[in-house]
Amino acid sequence: MKDTDPPSYPPTPTSQHSLQEFDDHELFVIDEESAGLLSQVDRDVEQVKPYQHRNSTTLDSRTLLRRLAFLVSFILLGAFVVPSIFNSSIPRKQLVCDTFDNRKLRSNGTHMYKKSSIIVSIDGLRYVSPLTEYTWLLIWACIRRADYLDRGLTPHLLAISKDGLRAKSMKPVFPTLTFPNHWALMTGLYAESHGIVANNFWDPHTGNEFHYNKIESCWNSTWWYGEPMWETAEKAGIRTANLMWPGPPTTSTGASSTYFVPWQDKIPMKVKHDKIMQWIDMPMHERPQFIMAYEPSLDQAGHSKGPTSDLVNQVLAEVDQFAKDLHDSLEARNLTDIFDLVFVSDHGMTDTSNPEWIFIDDILEEGFELIEHEDGWPAMGLRFSPGTNVSHYLNVLRNAAHLSNGKFDVYTHETMPERWHFAHNDRIAPIYVVPRMGYALTNRIENSTGMSKGNHGYDNDEPSMQAMFVAHGPFASVLKTIHGASVSKGSMLSHFLSRPNKGWHSTSNEVYVMDTFENVEVYNLMMKLLGIEAHAAKTNGTAGFWDKYF
Numbered sequence: 001m002k003d004t005d006p007p008s009y010p011p012t013p014t015s016q017h018s019l020q021e022f023d024d025h026e027l028f029v030i031d032e033e034s035a036g037l038l039s040q041v042d043r044d045v046e047q048v049k050p051y052q053h054r055n056s057t058t059l060d061s062r063t064l065l066r067r068l069a070f071l072v073s074f075i076l077l078g079a080f081v082v083p084s085i086f087n088s089s090i091p092r093k094q095l096v097c098d099t100f101d102n103r104k105l106r107s108n109g110t111h112m113y114k115k116s117s118i119i120v121s122i123d124g125l126r127y128v129s130p131l132t133e134y135t136w137l138l139i140w141a142c143i144r145r146a147d148y149l150d151r152g153l154t155p156h157l158l159a160i161s162k163d164g165l166r167a168k169s170m171k172p173v174f175p176t177l178t179f180p181n182h183w184a185l186m187t188g189l190y191a192e193s194h195g196i197v198a199n200n201f202w203d204p205h206t207g208n209e210f211h212y213n214k215i216e217s218c219w220n221s222t223w224w225y226g227e228p229m230w231e232t233a234e235k236a237g238i239r240t241a242n243l244m245w246p247g248p249p250t251t252s253t254g255a256s257s258t259y260f261v262p263w264q265d266k267i268p269m270k271v272k273h274d275k276i277m278q279w280i281d282m283p284m285h286e287r288p289q290f291i292m293a294y295e296p297s298l299d300q301a302g303h304s305k306g307p308t309s310d311l312v313n314q315v316l317a318e319v320d321q322f323a324k325d326l327h328d329s330l331e332a333r334n335l336t337d338i339f340d341l342v343f344v345s346d347h348g349m350t351d352t353s354n355p356e357w358i359f360i361d362d363i364l365e366e367g368f369e370l371i372e373h374e375d376g377w378p379a380m381g382l383r384f385s386p387g388t389n390v391s392h393y394l395n396v397l398r399n400a401a402h403l404s405n406g407k408f409d410v411y412t413h414e415t416m417p418e419r420w421h422f423a424h425n426d427r428i429a430p431i432y433v434v435p436r437m438g439y440a441l442t443n444r445i446e447n448s449t450g451m452s453k454g455n456h457g458y459d460n461d462e463p464s465m466q467a468m469f470v471a472h473g474p475f476a477s478v479l480k481t482i483h484g485a486s487v488s489k490g491s492m493l494s495h496f497l498s499r500p501n502k503g504w505h506s507t508s509n510e511v512y513v514m515d516t517f518e519n520v521e522v523y524n525l526m527m528k529l530l531g532i533e534a535h536a537a538k539t540n541g542t543a544g545f546w547d548k549y550f
């Protein structure tokens, strides 16, 4: 039951510190001071009631101030609203330079390159802090909602996002676990569609069990539905390289990436950086145009010591250096206008060092012994042995959930929240017990054994489960250009009034902060970046989601 993510997915086949490679195969500018002044103006103007006696000839200083403020707001209206009416559409064709024409080769000064992309997953990089972990400074937490990137430990990731863009957060799929989310990122599909419904689960059709750290299931293509972006790219004639991204080396159609480095634990990020650069430095006819890379150390630290631990902070700094090294190496090669560099994470992390335990065996009593398969963690998918009065035990669980007053929920396929997209697949157990934040499921035998100090897998709407999206490169540069033009063309007042970026770190004029979006949109982004939309598979992403940015 206590199968948290990594530390050891799947087996570690080779020596440390070396890689075994298989060849072949919204936008808002906030001026806090101005916005504050404007809101004060609104309040003062409203307080001047028509029936109040006021000396119409002697203007005291307050009145003068009000009138001046009103005049300023009137000028602002004229300056920003009117132009925004007449300039509601931005002539984007003038803004988008030819960096997106993937048919052309580009020179970095010494060599020719095709338009290329790198996507790097920093496992478990939590993006939004939950208030509960900072109750000692609620006001601080309310103001500064972004989390891991707001600890002063990731200056380079922030600098990269300042040059490019980031999202307020990226929403993972449910369950918020490593394998379901890495495959959602790769395929653009929810878990019910891509088939990896947890890190461990049982398939009633085959009678086999999937387990994330068993190579016989991880590398068995029949578990993995959908078309990963590297398969689409290969179909379109693009060489791809996969550095440990969770998933099978070959899909059920027989497709594989051109270069593949299987999972090994404890590989230094410097080694991964060098491998990526080795690929980039290949002659053009061998060079991969699309590179995927996976880094688990931050997730491992979060599980081991908790999301607010010194260890997490230490690894955050190391991950930041990794991001800097990648960016610097591209810059040193004069490739930042050729390579898009996208950093994502799969889910967040919550503190589980002192959870309130829910004992499933106490609830089910004799029914606990009748559980035949138990899927997932920290949620629990239950399958009872044949002949069990399942409806009875379902009622027992539902009553217990009701009496628990919000500690956990019990769902069937019919009652699962639609927003989870987690029902239409027989691999999803017919009964799912889902703890809420701050609670953990266990039994009297296991008790708290194996419970880590940090965990994820909870409701994907929870702030602490949110993931990261930071991008840099020609795509991000064009976005910034559109952003800058949009602001200068007259939508600033609406930005002042809506103040959508209030509380987000580094929301200076230069930073483009996208609204939160679901990670199933990333597949179509990479298709656009690689210029292979015509080859794209069907996904759960939103048609045209990225069009406004291109």
Ligand SMILES: [Zn+2]
Residues within 6 Å of the ligand: 005, 123, 124, 177, 178, 179, 299, 346, 347
């Ligand atoms: Zn993960």
